[in-house]
Structures are given as C-alpha cells and as structure tokens.
Amino acid sequence: MNRKTLVLPAVVGLLAPVLAACGATDGGSDGSAAIVVGTTDQFVATEDNPAPLDPAIGYEAGVWNVLRQTVQTLTHIPRGGGAPVPEAARSCIFTDRQNESYRCRLRSGLTFADGSPVTAEDVKYSINRVIGIKSDNGPVGLLANIDTIETRGDDEVVFHLKTPDATFPYKLATPAAGIVPRSEYPADSPREGFQVDGSGPYTMKPEIVDHQVSKIVFTKNPKYKGDLRVVNDKVELDLFPDAAAMGKALDDQKIDMMTRTMSPEQAQQMLEKPKSGIKLTEMPGLAISYLGFDTTDPAVKDKAVRQAVAQVIDRGQIAGQVYGTTAEPLYSLIPSSITGHTNSFYNTYGEPSARKAAAILRDAGIDTPVKFTLHYTTDHYGPATGAEFKTLAKQLNATGLFDVTTQGTPWAKYRPAQRRGDYAVYGLGWFPDFPDPDNYTAPFLDKNNFLNSPYTSKVAQDTLIPQSRREADRAAASKTFQKLQDIVATDVPVLPIWQGKQYVASRDDLTGVEWAVNSSADLQLWELGRNAG
Template sequence: MNRKTLVLPAVVGLLAPVLAACGGSDGGGSDGDAIAVGTTDRFVATKKIPAPFDPAYAYDAGSWNVLRQTVQTLMAMPRSGSGEPVPEAAESCIFTDSGSERYVCTLRKDLKFASGDPVTAADVKYSIDRVRAIKSSSASYGLLSTIDTIETQGSDKVIFHLNTPDATFPYKLATPTAGIVNPDDYDKRKLRDGFEVDGSGPYTMQAEVDGDAIVKTVFTKNPHYKGQLKPKNDKVELVSFADADAMGKALEKGDIDLMTRTMSPEQINAYSTTPPKNVNLVEMPGMEIRYLGFNTTADSVRSKAVRRAMAQVVDRGELAAGVYGTTAEPLYSLVPAGITGHQNSFFNKYGDPDKAKAKQMLSQANISTPIKVTLHYTSDHYGSGTKKEFEVLQKQLNASGLFDVDIKGDKWETFRDSQLKGEYDVYGLGWFPDFPDADNFLAPFLDKDNFLATPYANSSIRGQLIPAERREADRLTASKSIQQIQNIVADDVPVLPLWQGKQYVAARDDITGVEWALSASSVLQLWELGRGVSG
C-alpha cells in the first residue's frame, strides 16, 4: 500500500528528535516499511509530569504501553493478557517456599540492554530498589510494597524476600514498574526527566517532540533483544492525534494503518455498520473500568450518607447506553465481570436507582439538601465521551432534587496533580488493570500508598482482607476475602463504580496480527503487527 506522507496540522515549527538508546530509529518520518499506529494518548513532559516514561513514575495505560515496547520485565503476561505470567527477561521464576514469601528468578543467558551492555542480577535489583526508594507522586511504587529485601547471587540470580505472603507477586513483576533499566542512565535518587528510555525490550525508541509533547514515537527492532516475544515487524510508528476524529480521518486516507485508544463511541458504532473501504473493526474483551472517587475528608462528601445517596441515585444503565452505546456495560463493583471473585455488591445493596430511598438516607443523617458539589473530570485523557458522561451524571443527580452539581474538566496533567493533592471533592477516573486479578482492582484504591492518595482507610481491608486474599495461590479460594472487600466498598462508598468497557481496534486490511494488537489487559502489543496483502 502506498501511504501518503503524514501531515499533522497541529504541529507548528520543527520537530525535535529525542533519541532513546544507542540502537534508535534511523529515520523520523513515515516510510513504506513502518507500520503507523494512531493514538489519542498525549505524552507530555512538564513540571507537573517531568518523567512520563520513567518506570519509577509512569502509571497510566499510555505511558506503560510505550515502556512495554522498550523496557523488559522479569515476567510478562501471555499473549492473550489473561492467565498466569510467563518468564520474559527471566529464564525461570518460582516461589521456593510454601508461604509465597521467597521468589527466585534466574536471568536468561547473554541478556543485553539495547546499548549492548550486559543485563545482570545487580541491574534488576538496582531498578526495583530505585522505584521503591524514589516513591514518586504517581504511587506506582505501591505495586512493590510487599518486597522486604532483594538479594542477588552471582550475575544471574535475583531473590525477592517478601514482608508478607503475596501470591500475586509474579504479576507485579510483569508490570513496567518492575522494568529493568541501565544504572548508567537512571540516577538512583531522582527521576529521569524527559522522554528518553533505555532498556532491553523488543524495540528502541525515538520521539519526535513539539514543545513539551510527543507527536510521534518511532519504535525500531532491538537487535540485542532476547525474550519470549517474536516481533513481526522492524519498525512501528505511534502517532499522537488531538482527537479521535483526526485519527479516524488519517486511517481512512491511509496515513496510518491502525488506530485504537481512544476511538469515540460514534466511530465505533459507524465502523460496526458501514466501515470505510479497506478498514476492519475488531472488538476485543476488555477490563477497563470507570468510577467516581471521593475525598472522604471533604466537607461536601465527608458523610457516608451523601456518598450512599449518590450511589442510590446514579443510573448506570442510562449512563452506559446513552453515552457509550454497546461499547460499555453497567458496573456494580470495582472488580469487573470476568475476573475471579467479582460480585455485584452495589446492586445487591442499592438495587435500581431510587430517589425516595436516597432522600431517606440523607434525612436520617440530618443532611440538608440540595447538596452542592462539583464533579471533576479529565478533558483529554479518556476520549471524547468523558464530557458527555459527566453531563449525564450531572443531570441525573440534579434531577433527584437532592444535589446541586456542577462539572468541570481539566487537562490530564492539571487534573491528576490536583486530584493527588486532594483538591477535588469528587472526581472521575478510569482504570486499566496492571494485571488481570481482583487484587489489582482493589488494593490500588484501598491499600496504603494507593493510586488515589485517598484519605479513606478501612482497617479490616488493609489489615486482614487484602493480606488474606494474597496468601491464596488458588484465586478461587481467595474469592471469599475479595467479596468481603467489595461489600465493604459498597457500604462505605469511597469510590463509586460506573461502567466496564470493551476494546476496539480499527485497521487497514493489509495489516496482520490485529486480533493480538491489544490484550485483554489493554497491553498494546506492537510486536504482533505485520504487513500482508490488501484485500
């Protein structure tokens, strides 16, 4: 296929290339060999987000998907994104005790960084200890909270001593937070600012930057890579667009070959019925969830009765269908359907939306109505549907007569910084799992050092139930504790789950491997893409 040269109207001035790793891309523009993938993920390096691609800081799906192409981890999830992790930089990893507290990994032979430097057990220890020591504001280090100490034996053996049993630990070693970096390039005491990445993954990267934002990231096959992945291409370009409409037009013109996050609901519906010529839409299972979070110390929502009343009024069915159509389903727990241990705790407690019940809750707590509150959302991180979603929430809550709701959208870098500082009483966030286990839909929101920096703390959840479910290697056995946590969340409402989404990829018909481009855990697997023959 002859593709036109890609033109980005929003780019002004010269693009400055940022070379990452010695084996970086040899070219900055599109060419006939590279597969071009569109995204609306926006990668910026600012004072608020200084190091978007440092494993010690990165903690969102877009940045992680860049790291997964470039930085190796000891373990990795299977191609499907579900099931148990498999060795990646490691040749083998295993618990050596019956209590899931001692985990030993042996590295592959002759493992090298893209620079050609050898990867050693000391490098693994350095990388993970660095994340734990820096403790960045993103709170990604919470994934490694069960590590007590790390020991090395020789150049190829790493021994993790855990401070508590953790059957989910192999999953955590498969996340970019546990990515292996070269100590020569990453200071032990501070983040690596900017867009440079140096690792031992399947690709090296070169970023084309305009101002403080990336407009294109070029991934080039790493000749030194050794792992379980088998890249089916030599080069992929990840092209950032301002919105889904611009991304869709580029696909239809042939300027890009594939697009995924984040397509608009309107695009998905249109492509499902009348796809553009030579373009196919592929639907995939997904584990993305959306929810409202609460600053439980804020005056407006400090009372449990207020949060319960919101849970009683919100109509998830209307919200999901009205904004997202068939691409989303109502969610009644932080743990989505399809994950072992899921149960509909919020529906079991509140049933269908009921204004009278909500009014009674507030009356019994002696709370005057209407309750004035602002719902905050990010205007540029999850796609065009987010604003519409919050307009529906505003309408539902105000129609009850119990709330006086305003809504306000901010760009991601402002939104996330303000949310972490506790400046929002109520805010909307999404969650793409770090790994496909119920623990990862609960602990990041409820355990200490959590993703939300929430003041909410339940002693039973933190002291008993999370440790109990992590002791169980059999996740079905762990379900008893997992379901108790979900019931407590429905009772206290520190978060309010809203909907669970599906995943979609649209691609030109000469691109192969599209069905594997996104795993069930929302991992972008660029190594699966190839170029075939157009139909």
C-alpha cells in the same frame, strides 16, 4: 497488571475479532515500511512531571504502552492470558510454601540495546530505584511489599517479601519492575525527558514539539533476547489531539491502525456502516470508570451523602446513551469477567431511586440540596467523558436532593490536583496492571493507594487484602474479595459506573491486530505485521 501454581482462566473467549470490512485495499505501504499506529495519549513534560516516561514515575496506560515496547521485565503475561511466564528470566519460582520468597534466573547472554550486559544487580538496582524514588504519582505501590532483594552471582535474583503475595509474579510483569541501565537512570532521581532505554524488543526515538511528544519511532532491537516474537522491523506511534483527527488519518491512509482512544460514535459507525479497506476488531476489555470521593471534604464527608449518590445514579442510562455498545453497567470495582466479581452495589441499592436516596439523607440529618462539583478530565479517557459527566449531573440534580455542577480539566493539571485533594468528587478510569481481582481492590483500599485517598478501612488493609494474597488458587479467594466489594458498597469511597469494551480499527492488510492489544489494554506492537497479498 502468581505463584508457583496459579493458572488463571483465559479472559472471556479472548480477543475474538469482529470484522467490519474485509477484502483488498489500495492503502498502506510495502512490507518494509514502518507500520503506523495512532493514539490520543499525550506525553507532556511539565514542572510537576518532568520525567513522564521514567518507569519510576509513569503510571498510566499510555505511558506503560511506551515502556512495554522498550523496557524488559522478568516475567510477562502470555499472549492468551493466564499465569505469568519468564521473559528476561529463563525461570522464576516461589521457593517457599508461604509465597514470601521468589527466585528468578536471567537468560544467558542478556544485554541492553547498547550491548552492555544485563545482570542480577541491574534488576536489583532498577526495582530499588522505583522504591527509593517513591513517586507520589508512580507505581511504587506495586513493589511496596518487597522487603529485600538478594543477588547470587550475575544471573540470579531473589525477592524476599514482607508478607505472602501470590500475585507477585504479575507485579514483576509490569513496567514498574522494568530493567533499566544504571548509566542512564539515576538511583535517587527521575530521568527527565522522554528517552527510554532498556533490553526490550524495540529501541525508541521520540520526536518532541514544545515539550510534548508528537511521534515515537520504535525500531526492532537486534540484541533482544526474550520470550516475545517480533514480526516487524519498525512501528511509528503517532499522537493525535483527539479521536476525530486520528480517525481522519486512518481514512486518509496516513496511519495503519488506531487504538486509544476511539470514540463510541466511531466504533458504532464502523459497526453499522463498514468502510472499504478498514476492519474493526472487538476485544474484551477490563477497563472501568468510577467516581472517587475525598472523604474528608465537608460536602461528601458523611457516608450518607455518598450512599445517596450511589442510590440515584443510573448506570444503564450512562452506558447506553453515552457509550452505546462500548460499555456496560458496573456494580463493583471488580469487572464481571474477573474471578471474584459480585454485584455488591446492585445488591445494596437495587434500581435507582430518588425516594430511597431522600430517606438515606433524611435519616442522617443531611440538609438538601447537597452541593458539590463533579470534576473530570477533558483529554485522557476519550471524547465521551464530558457527556458522561453532564449525564451524571443531570441525574443527580433531577432528584432535587443535589445541586451539582461539572468542571473539566486537562489531565496534566487534573491528576496532580486530584492527588492533592483539590476535588471533593472526581472521575477516573482504571486500566488494570494485571488481570487479577487484587488489582481492582488494593490500589483503591490499601495503604499508599493510587488515589492518595484519606479513606481507611482497617479490616480491608489489615485482614482482607493480606488474606486474599495468601491464596495461590485465586478462585479460593473469592469470598474474601466479596467482603472487600461489600465494604466498598457500604462506605462508598469510590463508586463504579461502567466497564468497557475495546475496539481497534485498522487497514485490512494489517495482521496480528487481534493480539496487538490485550484485555488489560496493553499495546503489543511486536504482534503487528502486513499481509503481503
């Protein structure tokens, strides 16, 4: 999802393509036609969430992938990764050594797609409305450290922060800080429906069926001024109910590329048996999967129960048998490819052991079997989620220490229920807002956290998180992040399971595929083009 001097290392080799097939294709259309991209993301307007695509409300990877095409931000992460660079801004810089005051100057002649000017007051308005609306499900936590926003003329905006935060330029690169027109977005309430307006590289037009998006047409914005190079005129984002339907559309040449979320079986099949005219591109992935615990629920309130779960689960079996080549075991909230990672859970628990788990429960005076339900969402993270949770339940029940059942729920109902505290144990995934270790710790441990978790670590909130944000050199914060990871391994408010790889399948006349999805799973449609040959 960071300061004057930060330069993060490029993420593990960066987007090295693995081509599963190559050569001429008889598919696709001429270069003037829209490029069609498939996804299994679903955008539904409900009573709980009537404004799923409002930047103040939407805080999911799929939603952000729509917003990034249409709503401009002051900074953005460059194609090769690393420190944020100006986007709607022509320059941004910390103006003090403490990383508490950040100034941006807007590009000259910047306008919204309707031709109205973008000013510093629009930037201030857009960010203040996210903070003011303060949606329970929204991204307000990313902006919570802003104290005041000052404008100087039409083109200069200064952010004064409550505490030092070297990651702030990264947060300004997220759709949470997207610049929206005041005429379309009310100051104190969400914009209902599915229309998105901004000054980004595309305009958008959604097609709606039964309060649900079926397609979004992105058209190149002729008034766009920014740092991105748009190499196509139009892209259609087609929404599919599942990976199988999306894969069939690719085979039938109805789409040019399929992204979120291919199934592990699809990726494995394409690796082993390449199809003519289709290529498979492997990209580094920073997404993680984890269990969350309601630490006030009687079933898992005692830390010993959560520790026993951590002692039993076999991550290698889940990654290998359920996800194959698309996932690997994860022993920390921070993935292995991010600076500051340490295998805290493995260091604490070692190999899976029912004997050690039994001792943990016995020493804490916990009666066995411990009974609870593993909750998961049926339609948000891909078709393998159900198999993953059945495997988890089987592992726990096989010890005789647990009596676990599983329950799947559609995302539209699942996420509100999770935030209400309806689930003792639940599964979620995390796609980073920006590639920094702070974004794998603060969203789970800080005040007003993403999970709405009742768990509190005062040392994490009051000392370690603020301390880590003072370091402009992120490698220098590694010891602080190690302490945070060790706290998670000891208290187990969340339990990391695996980190994923990303695969994108496309027609082989499509160009720019290796750049169209970055390591944070951000969709960058402006990179896509066609090979005229």
